[in-house]
Amino acid sequence: MINREWHLLSRPVGWPKPEDFALVESPVPTPGEGQVLVRNKYLSVDPYMRGRMSAAKSYAAPFELGKVMQGGAVGEVIESKAEGIEPGDHVLHFFGWREYAAVDAKNAVKVGTGAEGVPLSAYLGVLGMTGLTAYAGLLRTASFKEGDSLFVSGAAGAVGSQVGQIAKLKGASRVIGSAGSDEKVRLLVDEYGFDAAFNYKNGPVAEQLRQAAPDGIDVYFDNVGGDHLEAAIGSLNQGGRVAVCGMISVYNNTEPAPGPRNLARLIQTRGRIEGFLVGDHYDLQPQFVQEVGPWVASGALKYRETVVEGIENNLEAFLGVLRGDNIGKMVVKL
Amino acid sequence: MINREWHLLSRPVGWPKPEDFALVESPVPTPGEGQVLVRNKYLSVDPYMRGRMSAAKSYAAPFELGKVMQGGAVGEVIESKAEGIEPGDHVLHFFGWREYAAVDAKNAVKVGTGAEGVPLSAYLGVLGMTGLTAYAGLLRTASFKEGDSLFVSGAAGAVGSQVGQIAKLKGASRVIGSAGSDEKVRLLVDEYGFDAAFNYKNGPVAEQLRQAAPDGIDVYFDNVGGDHLEAAIGSLNQGGRVAVCGMISVYNNTEPAPGPRNLARLIQTRGRIEGFLVGDHYDLQPQFVQEVGPWVASGALKYRETVVEGIENNLEAFLGVLRGDNIGKMVVKL
Numbered sequence: 253m254i255n256r257e258w259h260l261l262s263r264p265v266g267w268p269k270p271e272d273f274a275l276v277e278s279p280v281p282t283p284g285e286g287q288v289l290v291r292n293k294y295l296s297v298d299p300y301m302r303g304r305m306s307a308a309k310s311y312a313a314p315f316e317l318g319k320v321m322q323g324g325a326v327g328e329v330i331e332s333k334a335e336g337i338e339p340g341d342h343v344l345h346f347f348g349w350r351e352y353a354a355v356d357a358k359n360a361v362k363v364g365t366g367a368e369g370v371p372l373s374a375y376l377g378v379l380g381m382t383g384l385t386a387y388a389g390l391l392r393t394a395s396f397k398e399g400d401s402l403f404v405s406g407a408a409g410a411v412g413s414q415v416g417q418i419a420k421l422k423g424a425s426r427v428i429g430s431a432g433s434d435e436k437v438r439l440l441v442d443e444y445g446f447d448a449a450f451n452y453k454n455g456p457v458a459e460q461l462r463q464a465a466p467d468g469i470d471v472y473f474d475n476v477g478g479d480h481l482e483a484a485i486g487s488l489n490q491g492g493r494v495a496v497c498g499m500i501s502v503y504n505n506t507e508p509a510p511g512p513r514n515l516a517r518l519i520q521t522r523g524r525i526e527g528f529l530v531g532d533h534y535d536l537q538p539q540f541v542q543e544v545g546p547w548v549a550s551g552a553l554k555y556r557e558t559v560v561e562g563i564e565n566n567l568e569a570f571l572g573v574l575r576g577d578n579i580g581k582m583v584v585k586l
Numbered sequence: 587m588i589n590r591e592w593h594l595l596s597r598p599v600g601w602p603k604p605e606d607f608a609l610v611e612s613p614v615p616t617p618g619e620g621q622v623l624v625r626n627k628y629l630s631v632d633p634y635m636r637g638r639m640s641a642a643k644s645y646a647a648p649f650e651l652g653k654v655m656q657g658g659a660v661g662e663v664i665e666s667k668a669e670g671i672e673p674g675d676h677v678l679h680f681f682g683w684r685e686y687a688a689v690d691a692k693n694a695v696k697v698g699t700g701a702e703g704v705p706l707s708a709y710l711g712v713l714g715m716t717g718l719t720a721y722a723g724l725l726r727t728a729s730f731k732e733g734d735s736l737f738v739s740g741a742a743g744a745v746g747s748q749v750g751q752i753a754k755l756k757g758a759s760r761v762i763g764s765a766g767s768d769e770k771v772r773l774l775v776d777e778y779g780f781d782a783a784f785n786y787k788n789g790p791v792a793e794q795l796r797q798a799a800p801d802g803i804d805v806y807f808d809n810v811g812g813d814h815l816e817a818a819i820g821s822l823n824q825g826g827r828v829a830v831c832g833m834i835s836v837y838n839n840t841e842p843a844p845g846p847r848n849l850a851r852l853i854q855t856r857g858r859i860e861g862f863l864v865g866d867h868y869d870l871q872p873q874f875v876q877e878v879g880p881w882v883a884s885g886a887l888k889y890r891e892t893v894v895e896g897i898e899n900n901l902e903a904f905l906g907v908l909r910g911d912n913i914g915k916m917v918v919k920l
Contacts, residue, residue: 477850496849516811
C-alpha cells in the first residue's frame with residue numbers, strides 16, 4: 253500500500269505557488285502501541301493554514317520544510333493498537349494533507365459514522381471546529397446577546413454563514429453579511445435568512461454597510477480585516493464589539509497594509525476589538541453541540557459544503573479557499 | 587464687575603488658530619434660584635476640548651459658535667441661592683473658560699479649600715477627573731492586575747504620569763513610558779519611578795519600545811494613537827489589553843491617517859483594544875479617592891502641574907497642551 257502526502261518545500265512569499273509544495277509517495281505508516289491507523293476520508297482546508305506556511309511564530313507552529321503538512325481530517329480506523337477504538341470506527345484528528353495517518357488514540361475523537369443522517373464531513377465543519385469557531389467568537393468574544401444587530405464578513409464562508417444563522421436563531425435584531433459574489437449574496441438572504449447582504453466588490457464597503465445597517469451595528473464578526481474592519485468601526489454603535497476571527501484580506505500581503513483610519517471612534521463608542529482562537533474555547537464544545545446540534549438535525553441551521561475530490565487536488569482546494577471559491581466549508585474527499 | 591469669557595468664533599480646520607476664538611467681556615451673571623455664583627480660581631485645559639471645537643458629533647456636544655466654551659473649573663462661591671452651599675465654599679464644576687459662572691447647585695461639587703495641604707488645583711487633576719481617568723482606564727478597561735507589565739504613552743502628561751505610578755503602586759512588573767522630550771523622559775524615571783522611558787522623537791517607537799520592554803507588554807494605555815498604537819500591538823503579549831483613552835496624534839489631522847498595520851496580531855495574541863470615557867466610570871470615584879487619596883497625601887504618588895496665569899492666556903494654555911508643552915496637568919490660574 254502506498255500513502256500519498258503533501259509536503260511543504262519552500263515558504264511562500266505572497267501568494268502560494270505550486271512549486272512551494274509537492275505530493276510525495278511514502279509507505280503507509282505502522283501504528284505504534286496506543287495508536288490507530290486511519291484511512292482518511294475527508295480532509296479539511298482552511299485559511300489559517302496559510303499562516304503555518306510562513307516561518308514567523310504564530311498561534312500554531314510553522315509547518316516544517318520537507319515534511320508533511322497538517323490539518324483536520326476524518327477517516328476510518330483500519331488498524332488499532334489502542335483500547336476503546338476498533339477498526340471500522342470513524343475518528344476526527346489533525347493529520348490531514350495525507351491519505352493514511354498513524355494517530356495517538358488520545359488525539360483522535362470518535363465521531364458518528366454518518367449513519368444518523370449527518371454526513372461524516374460535517375465533523376470538519378458545521379459540527380466541528382468551524383462551528384465552534386462561530387459559536388465561541390460570537391457568544392464569548394463578541395458577547396452577542398438577544399436584540400443585537402450583527403455584521404459578519406466572509407458571510408458565505410463556513411464560519412460566516414454559521415455566525416449569521418446562530419445570531420438569528422438567538423434573537424438578533426438584524427443580521428447583515430458581506431460576500432464576494434452576487435450568487436453568494438443571494439444565498440445569504442434566500443437560504444440562510446440574513447436580513448441584508450451585499451457584494452463588497454460592488455462598491456465601497458462603508459457605504460454599502462451604512463445602507464444595509466442604517467441604525468448601526470452592535471457586533472461585527474471579522475473574517476476579512478482591511479476595508480471591512482474600517483467600515484464596521486464606522487458603523488459601530490455605542491458599546492459595540494468586534495470579534496476578530498481572521499483577516500483573510502491581509503494574509504498574502506508582502507507589505508503590511510495600513511489599518512483602519514478611524515480607530516479613535518472606539519473612544520466615543522466605548523468600542524472593543526478583540527482577537528480570538530478557537531483553541532482557547534474548547535470548553536464550550538459540549539454547550540455548542542447541545543445547542544447547535546438540534547438546529548442542524550432539524551434543518552433550522554443550514555450549511556453547505558464545497559467538496560473537491562482527490563488527494564491530488566488538496567493544494568488547489570486550499571488555494572480556492574484563499575481565493576474565496578468555496579461556498580460553505582471546503583473539504584477534500586478521498 | 588466685568589466677566590471675561592472665551593468664545594468659539596469658527597470651527598478650526600486642522601490646528602486651531604487664534605482667530606477662531608475671542609476673549610469677550612460680558613456682565614457677571616446673576617444666580618437664579620438653586621444656583622450659586624462662582625468666581626473661578628483655576629480653569630482646566632484638556633486635549634478632549636479639541637473634539638468639542640469640531641461640528642462632528644462626538645462623545646460630548648460640540649461647543650456652540652459665538653458662545654462661551656466649557657471645561658472643568660474650581661472656584662469660590664461668592665453668592666448662593668442654593669441650600670447647602672455657602673459663600674466662601676469652594677466648588678468643582680464644568681463652566682470653565684470664564685471668570686464668573688452661575689452654576690446649578692446640583693452641578694457643583696464642594697471640595698476642600700486647600701487648607702489641608704492639598705492645593706485647590708489638585709481637584710482638576712490628580713484627585714479629579716484626570717486621576718479618575720487614569721484609574722478607571724487602567725483597572726477597569728485594561729483589566730490591569732498585579733504582575734502585569736505596562737506601557738503608557740504621553741506618560742509625562744497629567745493622565746499618563748498617574749497611570750504609570752498607580753500601576754507601580756499596584757505591583758506592575760515593569761512600567762515603561764514614552765514622552766516627547768529628554769527632560770520629560772528623565773522626569774519619568776527619576777521622579778515618577780518608571781522602570782524605563784524613551785523620547786519618541788529619538789527614533790522609531792516600535793524599536794524603542796522593543797528595547798525598553800524586551801519581554802513584551804501586557805497592558806498599553808493609549809493617549810496618542812498612530813505609531814505608538816502600532817508599536818504597542820507589536821509588543822503585546824498573549825492576552826494583552828489596550829485601553830484607548832485618547833489619540834492626540836490624530837486630533838488635528840485634516841485627512842484620516844492610516845491605522846496600525848498589524849491588527850491581525852490581535853488574533854494570535856487574543857489581544858483586546860477598547861475605548862473608554864471617564865464619564866462611564868464615575869461609580870469608581872469613591873474607590874478611587876479611598877485608594878489614591880492616601881498616596882497623594884503621603885507623597886507616594888507624585889504629580890506636577892503646569893500653571894499658566896491669567897484668563898487672557900487660557901487659549902494659549904490649551905494650545906500648549908495640544909503641543910505637549912505641559913508637564914503634568916495644565917491649569918490656568920485666575
